[in-house]
Amino acid sequence: MKKSIILLGLLILLSPLSVSASSKRSEAKVKEVDLASDEKMAFVSGENVSFDGRDLEIKAYLINRSNYVKIRDVAALLKDTPAKFDLAYDKEKQSVIISKGKNYKDPFSFKEDKRKEEKIVKETRQKIVDDKGQEIELKGYFMDGYNYFRLRDLGKVLDFGVAYDFKDQRVLLSSDNPKLADVFEEDYFTPPVNKIKTKGGEENISFLIYGFDECPYCQKLKAYLDGKGIKYLARDIRDCEGKKDEVFKEFYGEFAEFNDRVYYPTHIMTLEKDGKKISKCVVGFEKENYDDIFKKIYDNTYFVEK
Template identity: 30%
Template sequence: MKKALSLWLSIALIVIMLPVASVQAAKYLPYDMVGDFSEGLAWYVSYDEESDVERFGFLNTSGKVVIAAKYDWVGGFHDGLAAFELNGKMGMIDKTGKEIIKPVYDVIDEQFMDGLLAVAQGEKWGYINKEGKFVIEATYDGATRFGNGIALVVVNDGYSFIDTTGKQVFEANYDDAFEFIEGYSVVASGEKWGFIDTTGKELVAPKYDEAYAFQEGLAPVRTGNLWGFIDKTGNEVVKPQYEDVYGFSEGFAAVMKNGLWGFIDKNGKEVIKPKYADVLSDFSEGLVLVSKYDKEQTPMQGYIDATGKEVTKFDYDFTGGAFEGGYAAVSDGGFGTYYIMKNPLLAPVSAKPTASKVMVNGKAVSFEAYNIGGSNYFKLRDLALAVNGTDKNFEVGFDKAKNAVNLLANKAYTPVGGELVASGGQTGKSAAPSVSKIYVDGVQAPLKAYNIGGNNYFKLRDIAKAFNIGITFDASTSTIGIDTSLSYTE
């Protein structure tokens, strides 16, 4: 009887455990490797043991295959297109897998810039448009992508900068140079590095021992063995003091001191103390992948937020990448153990109607605004219309392919309808953190936004700071003042 009971209990236990095991197995994607998401799709690798061949394809944030694995290599999507290689030749596909640029090139860049793509046929480089036609013939020994309407090309071991028609803008009388990013190129004379603008004028004459491109308005520079950052006036806003640094992302830069990594903000303030073994990604959607040592000095990986809080469990086998659109592909055990993680910071929060009265340049204006975590959030397009026609106006655009909000200073706002229409009788609502990227004058900006009822709401002071708009608050009357005649102050 005991034997029969024991057998029954064993069978029952297996039955009970099966759903758990199935759920656990279901989270893993049946692929050997999965890359970062770009524009909603991530590349994956499928390995055929019989042929010993790896093939690349794309899947979406649900793990569903959108483009079957048939390529020898693929890049990420940019403006709806991704580079691929097949049988030794390269081209570009769209998000359906349709070949937009036929695979006839030996090498291609991974994205179009200023409407042109750098390609190589044999040992010569040129530029094609999205129809696959050469706009600038392949006559160069080397070429970079365009940036700010200018590209760097190599002719007979010499450098030159050209515009999108192929016309030389100016010669690069330097020993080395790079593409224009955020309006500047890093150039070298001898073993010293500096920066030039799009006219060829030196922002900083070559004097640094090493330098990298601007990111979010600041560029890393090295003097001796120490790194710091300069701004676009050439001023050292962060004096060289770190053993190593990475560029800024979402307002933060990783810096190394005494062999450990931490983070600073754009004022050079240390926001996360150096205590990490390594930094394994940029900040994306509020998270960055880092590693830390255990007691045996073995590194473990996990995600932290901008305050240094550990958002995921740290593990030895865990690895991942940047979040995009609320998702990242991560692994907890190497090949074959990849799964899709939703950004843990994207849980909805409570938004309460803002009770304060709002004055814009002395005139009362009705906004549908909300208080989230003690800060006032306003509908972006409402703010744009409210200051339109002043010298602090700004344009608002949205790039659906990139899921990006583009803000342009000193541009008249183009209304789309529905601005400054308060629904009346506002009640508390659920606010979901926005996953859209925010660009101000072409530079990604760390502005926090929430989506409420399909509209993006931004912190009032973030927008005011970005466009130098004065903000006041009268506590006695609970009145918020938006004054375009004033400069922004903290």
């Protein structure tokens, strides 16, 4: 498959790093409040969770669409598993010490959170180190006397698997598979094919948008395509880290200055012809640029193999 990318200067939105999308997340209604730079809104998470194939409940909060949990709960959950680790606290250095390969003393238990309303939380300043004194970078938030850390980040640091099942809408945890992958419905990322009129006749072209509802340039792009009667598929991949890596590797690799993130909207247009696929990637939205793109599509000069 041939592919190329166009980056539209300033009209791009930076991706927040998140965990797992589900319908439950969209139910959380954020009140209009003034937040300091180190503050976020936290909601009680209602996610279903599967750990090593069995259902369980774990106390978690949604912050920036991501599940945040207490590290001690994870230590208790992973007790007697390949990903076990112990926790200690150095009062003198005010550091939490993580020791991989050792069991945490307490068994895992779940206590239902009776809180229903959202809560403002602050970034934690808690220092975390391994048993050799090396600092571990984990961004977290402080709430009700405890530090909460992003579940996927803990999985990466502590070598246990964290993924999301988009079919059954549940968080997946594995004690022995740190490369656990997200699960999608068949054709989840397959856009409809449009028959677009060109000088050379009708062409089969599909339009796949990686973006999200709150993104203003995503909204403008969708409105533009709607105005042309174009059928497209829009997917939010802020939570799909494996998919983000795939999109970045395929379309962003040649742009070294943007080598650490995927921007939204990332719009993939694909021509299918004679058993071949040629894909073009456009990041951001400028009407003038898209007017030019569709003129080139009509002139059969846009999808050109290099």
